[in-house]
Amino acid sequence: MEQESKLFTVSVYTENNIGLLNRISAIFQRRHINIESINSSVCEIEGVSRWTLVVNLSEEQMKKIIGQIEKQVEVIKAYYHTEEETVYQESCLFKLRSDLLFDGSEIQNLIIENNARIVTVNKQFFVIEKSGRKEEIELLYRELSVFGIMQFTRSGRIAVSKEEMKISEILAVFQ
Structure with missing residues (x-):
């Protein structure tokens, strides 16, 4: 089977x-x-x-x-x-045109609603960072894509086990 x-x-x-x-x-x-x-x-x-x-x-x-x-x-x-x-998370960065940040509050609301944060702003672009589950990042990507994303990158998963893995005890043998 x-x-x-x-x-x-x-x-x-x-x-x-x-x-x-x-x-x-x-x-x-x-x-x-x-x-x-x-x-x-x-x-x-x-x-x-x-x-x-x-x-x-x-x-x-x-x-x-x-x-x-x-x-x-x-x-x-x-x-x-x-x-x-x-327990796991991923992280990502979105680069968007700066004028979007100042033309109304739609982008600012998306940032707040998605628990994202602005990392940097200059005259040409701004960068948003979002950490969360894959689905949360994909949702924000879909919401921001209508505005035109200049660049996007996403990390691999980082994770810790809920159970103790006892790796320190295993490594004590190697030291």
Whole structure:
């Protein structure tokens, strides 16, 4: 019986080595699985990087992939979580023409209603920042697109698990 696909947030704790991203993405590529989003950052442990990936697949496939990821020498530990098991956000920036900000209050109201904030304003353009769930960002994008968005960019998902992952205890062995 085929398991249904669902979104998983994958957390990979790694040493920061060149080429590891290529090898991990190849694990997904070989299985024809698209990585929906990826973020790399420092984490709570000094000298360790944390990658957060979002993928859509079955839990059976996810377990196999976690095993493959953990076989990589530089990977310390990998976890996967469902949407319900994580607290997550994305962030984005919208660049729009400055005259829109001063022609009536429509844009200003959208900013307030969407809990966004203005990052910078000059004579040519202004930039709005919005953090939230993917759906919230997509809604603001649709609302602002009628005004003409000059530029738009969005981060990958950042997430923490609701459950303790005990990664610090695992890393104590490595120190």
